[in-house]
Amino acid sequence: MLDFPRWKILAILLTIAAATLFAIPSLLPQSALDRYPSFLPHNKVSLGLDLAGGSQLLFEADLQDFNKQRLAAMEENVRTELRRDPRVETSDISTAGGRISFMVRNPAQLDTAVERMRTLTAPVGLTGTRSWDVQAFDGNRVVMTATPEGTAAALKEALTVARDVVRRRIDPSGTREVTVINQGAQRILVQVPGVDDPESLKTLVGQTARLEFKLVDQTADLALVAQGRAPAGSQVLPMADGSGFMAVQRRVMVSGEQLIDAKQAFDQQSGQPSVSITFNSAGARRFGRATQENVGKPFAIILDDKVLSAPNINEPILGGQAQISGNFTTESANALAISLASGKLPVKLTVLDERSVGPDLGRDSIQKGLLASGLAILAVVVFIVITYGRFGIYATAALVVNALMILGIMSLFNASLTLPGIAGFVLTIGAAVDANVLINERIREELRRGRKILDALETGYKEASTAIFDANITNTIAAALMWYFGSGPIRGFAVVLFIGIVTSVFTAVNFTRMLVALWVKRKRPRELHI
């Protein structure tokens, strides 16, 4: 009991000092923190959204839409490939049932067709699986089916891109403290502190922002268009303002992928808000050529499969600059500009779960949480000191060290403090003394049994340690499951509980033991008040 080697004392003190260094910034007001030496840690414990105020949105990728888009893209590739020399004559391509299938006119070309379709697919992983399965049937039919592995890989890639796009949209300047992370296979979690009305966020993120320029099909019969039927090679799209439908050619003249910039502007003639876009050089060339060839005809500006407007091409537009107009307000034009500039979302996102907390509630919660924590510490300290005297003071020292260590470890690992986390903190304060209680009660008992002081202390610490260990394992299991299955604030609670368990065992078993050993060594007490 008494021989506490110097290195052990040093190790304990160093651990505590390190944790305290990390805890200090959280306890200092900002003004003091500014003058704090720069080589010391500056991280404050970060606050969860429920305390800081802000919004959280959980988006989910629309799988149906994703598969549809992927199928359409592959269909386009297949068409292009079949048209290339040597051309393969086929029937019309069908995409029914999520598969691409077509008949080869000349059965002798079947093998070539299958071969060439295979070149359009990519290997997935190391097992030899490809992104699409290509098979020949009945001597003249080619069927392409997306493999589950290929779809999963494509989805994963799409969500990684989507995450970056979402981040650019919410935080174009890259300076705000936003969290955008992938969650599971098809979700993206967005947290933005300080924004308590998430409407604007949703407008920004919700737009796929797939911008396309297509020629208006003027040959289409308007009566048929109203029924949703378009001539071959064309399609019917709704107007964005809900005023009806329009037939446009399927071929994309230029797409938004060839943009390098988009800004909110005002239309020079009408003064209405609009979006001004700039193409990259390839896009500018294509746009220039397309407008040159179609002077006098209307072209449709299409956003996410809705026609924004369909102005006439009065003259070739050669500079690579264009204006998009279409019933914008300044805000919606600005949102569209940001969305366009940040790139198109590779997959449609829908909101699954949305939580927002106003700044007042958070501030109120922090104040009340601080007050409650302070009072909880006070109550427990008074109770423990009147129960165990000197040993209660040691337990109090352990409690303070414990609180500092929890704060320190949280800011070290950048764990956020949430509202339930405050409850976890208070609970830990109450429970942290448990280890000391176990030890102290055991010492009392051993003294009653007539053991000498040293012997009682030794046995007390030794015998109590198995109970302390087993008892804390049960809490660890509960905290681990809470963390694994919990989300957001609950995880914050689990983290605080877990850190609290570790630190309270450390402080009780090592720190108080050291204090007791040093005291006994110095004073050699004949009597133990406990």
Add this chain to the structure above:
Amino acid sequence: MRLLKLVPDNTNIDFMKVRNIALMLSLIATIASLVLVGVRGLNLGVDFVGGQMLRTTFAQPVDVDQLRDRVGSLGLGEASIQESGGPRTYQIRLPLPPGGEAAANAAATRVRTLLQQQYPGSRVDSVETVSGKVSEELATDGALAIGLAMLGIALYIWLRFEWQFGVGALLTLFHDVSMTLGFFALTRLQVDLNVVAAILTIVGYSLNDTVVIYDRIRENLRKYRKMQTVPLLNLSLNETLSRTIVTSLSILLALAALLIFGPEVIFGLTVAIFLGIFVGTYSSIYISATILVWLGVRPDSFLKAEDGEKVVRREDGAVV
């Protein structure tokens, strides 16, 4: 200075004397809780059933019926309005409108507008919109987490002690969780994600108590091989009594501070843990320990593995 001794030295309370009555009462209380949950149901929050919830603070106390009528007149489906944490703070809950996200936004906006117009000075503190899909997942995950925690802890106890102790732990936890749910069914307090966290905490801490007692029982089983089970349990309970009381009291003191002065949003969480500590303390004595008698724990439960000493069992169950 004279130190406070809540429990006098060398107590000799015959806890086990009333063990069968206590077990009976606990059984009845457990069944009653489960029936209550089944019949009355739990007041599940939007976390688990989906929907929208707005927390609002008003400048003055408001007439709830009038507020309900006004929100109801928006035609957004059946709105439920509940006081939360004070006469000026209310939770307005709306079902998730058909039409998905856009409709949900519109609904929240209309409520906001209504509040601004009719109740100047009011503020919306938080809005939660949870879709049916997510709420189902949260409910499954919550139930799974509680179930796995119970099993995991029981398994650990089995490994560290003996199977009887594992069974005792599992039944204790079942009792505690049922009682907590029963409490929520009785009071109609809202069950949200925080309550799941509370139940997991109760599971952890209730067993904390149980483990300390089990640890002492194991020690005494090894020490007093000739003692009969019931007196041995009584001895162990008495020896750990002071610790049980001091620890439970210090946790309750800390939680009381949180309950009275803490943030309202986590009131449900705190109440649940507060009660859970009571129930857990009781159950670690009257369920965890009593079950051991029923399952016939004897000193030789720990002997076989240890020294292979020949054990002779007498008629009365004591070991020579």
